[in-house]
Amino acid sequence: MRLEGTLDAFSLPDIFQLLSFTKKTGTLHLRRVSDSEGDAHGAVHLRDGAITGARSDVRRQALGRRIVGAGLVDDDALAAAVARVRAESCGLARALADADPAVADTGRDLAVEQATDAVFDLLRWADGEFAFVVDEPDPDDLGASLPVEDVVTEARRRIESWSVSPVPAPDAVVSLVTTPADEPVLTRDEWALLALVDGRRTVADFVALSGRGEYAIVCALGALVQRGLLSFGESGDDLARRQELLGELEGVPAPAARPSPAPRKAAEPVRAPVIPERPEPFTPPRQPEHAETAPVYVRASAPAPRPPVTVSAASSVGEVHGATAMQPAPEQAVAPAASPYIERDPSVNKSLLLRLIAGVRGL
Secondary structure, three states: OOEEEEOOOOOHHHHHHHHHHOOOOEEEEEEEEEOOOEEEEEEEEEEOOEEEEEEOOOOOOHHHHHHHHOOOOOHHHHHHHHHHHHHHOOOHHHHHHHHOHHHHHHHHHHHHHHHHHHHHHHHOOOOOEEEEEEOOOOOOOOOOOEOHHHHHHHHHHHHHHHHHOOOOOOOOEEEEOOOOOOOOOOOHHHHHHHOOOOOOOEHHHHHHHHOOOHHHHHHHHHHHHHOOOEEEOOOOOHHHHHHHHHHHHHOOOOOOOOOOOOOOOOOOOOOOOOOOOOOOOOOOOOOOOOOOOOOOEEEOOOOOOOOOOOOOOOOOOOOOOOOOOEEEOOOOOOOOOOOHHHHHOOOOOHHHHHHHHHHHHOO
């Protein structure tokens, strides 16, 4: 028999009490549809009536993100764990704990915090549906076991303090105060939060990057605001604005604020050409068909006197002598140097071209 229904008919604490009393082992699934958040799906894992883990959003590796945010793994260990999750469909926290015993010891305490934060989130659901699946295992079971009564009591206490204390909006920007009133003394967790401040990240960004629950992050940020180290909803440009006022008085412009970096565009994939490129055809050097040397003609230094033309009856054609007759060049004449292009191009008949050049020069 499956246990299922709606949260308006059975409250979540009553469902937890029933599962704890009957020592059930399995997973309690909760779903709701919200206009602002869309389809939400949470899960609470139990073993013998005790809570071993919980997630308010099953699409996210909540416990794995918490372990990564705590700085317990490096890039290589995380890449190996992600590869195992894709291959075996196990939980990321389980894969990280199996690879490193230190992560397994610390991860058990983080699993307790994660389960408490998730139940706190689920108890704030005003409506929804639930269904309990018997013997469904916890993919991130690290050995944690929480009594249902203790988790529900802590979640109710948080809800009461949440309602009476001012809570910043999820989209409120977190800024760093440049001139605190007192000397700052920080714990390791507080320093980790301050390291994430860049003047643009919101409260929701801090929750996602740290991997911790919303309640823990809001309380930690609120404590830092009360101590004068952080502020909500301010740009953090007070010092720059004041320096600009002094710059106007001194006649020296203040240094401009560094603009926020533009988002990187994904590199476009290189498309292969439709027609692949082919290498240039190889042309063997052309062998000359004539001798490389050719007679060179030069113009005579002085024209010879032209004799009178005589026409005889026996001959109808007279002898014609040009005013500038061409004669062969002496032995010491130097042939004109061939062009470097003629020497390089194997397809040019160098001998024929040299003779053409000499003939043109003789005209």
